[in-house]
Amino acid sequence: MNTTYYMSYKLSLIASLAGLLYGFDSAVVSGAISHLSNYFSLDAAGTGWAVSSVVLGFMIGAFSGQFIAQSLGRKKALLATGALVFVAGIFTAIPYNFTMFIVFRIIGGIGVGLGSATAPVYIGEISAQKIRGKTLGFYQMMIALGILLVYLVNALVASWIPDSQWGTDYAWRYMLGAMAIPGCLFMGLALFLPESPRWLIDKNRDDEAKSVLTRINGAGYDCQTEITAIKKSFQAPAGAQAQSESLFSRKYRRVSLIVLTMALLANLCGINAVLYYGNVLFENMGIASARTAYYQQVIIGIAFFAAATWAVVNIEKYGRRRLLIIGSFICFVAITLLGALIWVGIASLWMLVLMVVYILFFGGTIGPILWIIIPELSPNRIRGKLMSWATFLIWTGSFIVSQTFPMLTDSVWLNHLFNGSFPFFLYGLFCLLWFLLNLFFVTETSNKSLEQISAEMSQA
Incomplete structure (x- = not known):
């Protein structure tokens, strides 16, 4: 590791653990x-609500993130993330009834949503320009690691199940309760994070910002120039301050529409149907039993983590836009072919192969680059606000998929017409739209400073 960037890597890794909480909290319900x-x-x-309620929390946390992170600071928002997930992990394991379970699922989701709106912004603001792609990629890598860890926890708990009644009464409690451990760990580590220098400068706390910049870049760094x-970059044109802070002012309309459309389409590509309902999906396809489905989920988790790790290593080499275009097209092909196999009633391991291909290319392109390019594209003056709205829309797409997937697969009318394949054809359509969006509207952000990108994207 380059010692010049040691502190950037260290702080980014700690902040990116908010992504591990997201992966753990969202995927734990799969088992x-x-x-x-x-x-x-x-x-x-009701099954859809048990899964998607956490995503409603994500949406609330992401939307409120713009106010909390901007008023209290990035560090306090990240501390709140760990605390809320810790509490949720305990009480979702011991609910008195389904309502209490849903309430604490939402509370945990609020914490994760707050972290998802704050951590990428924080990482982007404390990272050196030449490694920003890698450090922002840590967030998605940690999401993938959280998913893999929870699949391993679920498989471990499943191996303890002596009979179906014990599984019904206790297995889910151990799976959900395990979430409190990473929540507590993140809360402790976040105490050692410095505040974002850009947030400090925005609050006219230049001396503190200089101290943080020196800590990140070394004693010989020219802090004053930065x-x-x-x-x-924070200054508004004379007489146009109110307008410049609006997401849809003439100055920011184009970038806001691009970012928000990217955010909404990303999860509509169907990733959460695979990550949240994988066990049920494998059983329904006829390629796994109730027990072996847990181990096939582990395969999915390994593929997702490997892809995210590859993206972190290679993101600066290949660039954001090229990877987005290639990844979205292959995701379109894989998920559509999977739908075709389900439609014609062919149950084979080719289904698992297509799912792994989909996971590999989503996890190596769309998944990590989304969290990298959105904060990069967002101009300084509206970054917090735009990131919150973008994250809100990311979770909106996730909520739609999570809530509707069991309803779509349970629909007699749709099953009569599509034999259970309709959701996958729908997700394929959204992958195609994502491909076209990146092909025609998204520009490259690699090897540019945030201030340079802000200036370019703010032009009318």
């Missing part, structure tokens, strides 16, 4: 959902 459904006697809509450049 618990069948037991939960039996324990609370849930129908298709502080001057950052201050300039």
Whole structure:
């Protein structure tokens, strides 16, 4: 590791653990959902609500993130993330009823949503320009690691199950309760993070910002030049301050529409149907039993983590835009072919192969680059606000997929017409739209400073 960037790497790794909480919190239900459904006697809509309620929390946390991170600072927002996930992990494991379970699922989701709106902004603001792609990629790598870890936890708990009744009564409690451990760990580590220098400068705390910049870049770094450049990027044109802070003012309309469209389409590509309902999906396809489905989920988790790790290593080499275009097209092909196999009723390991291909290319392109390019594209003056709205829309897409997937697969009418393949054709359509968006509207952000990108994207 280059010692010049040691502190940037260190702080980014700590902040990116917010992504591990996201991966852990969101995917834990994949192993618990069948037991939960039996324990609370849930129908298709109730099952969808048990899964998607956490995403509603993500949306609330992401939306409120713009106010909390901007008023209290990035560090305090990240501390709140760990605290909320810790509490949720404990109480979702011991709910008195389904309502209490949903309440604490939402509370945990609020913490994760707050972290998802704050951590990428924080990482982008404390990272050196030449390694910003890698350090922002840490966030998605940690999401993938969190997913892999929770799949391993779920498989471990599943191996303890002596009979179906024990699984219904207790297995889901251990799976969900394990979430408190990374929540507590992150809360402790976040105490050692310095505040974002750009946030400090925005609050006219230049001396503190200089101290943080020196800590990150070394004693010989020209902090004053960077502080001057950052201050300039925050300045509004004379007489246009109110307008410049609007996401849809003439100055920011184009970049805001691009960022928000990217955010909404990303999860509509269907990734959460695979990550959240993988166990049920494998069983319904006829390629796994109730027990072996846990191990096939581990395969998915390994593929997702390997892809995210590859992206972190190679993001600066290949550039954001090229990877987005290639990845979205292959995701379109893989998920559409999977739908075709389901439609014609062919149950084979080719289904698992197509899912792994989809996971590899989503996890190596769309997944990590989304969290990298959105804060990069967002101009300094509206970054916090635009990131919160973008993250809100990311979770909106996730909520739609999480809530509707069991309902779509349970629909008699749709099954009569599509034989269970309709959701996958729908996700393929959104992958195609994502491909076209990046092909025609997204520009390259590699090897540019945040201030340079802000200046370019702010032009009318």
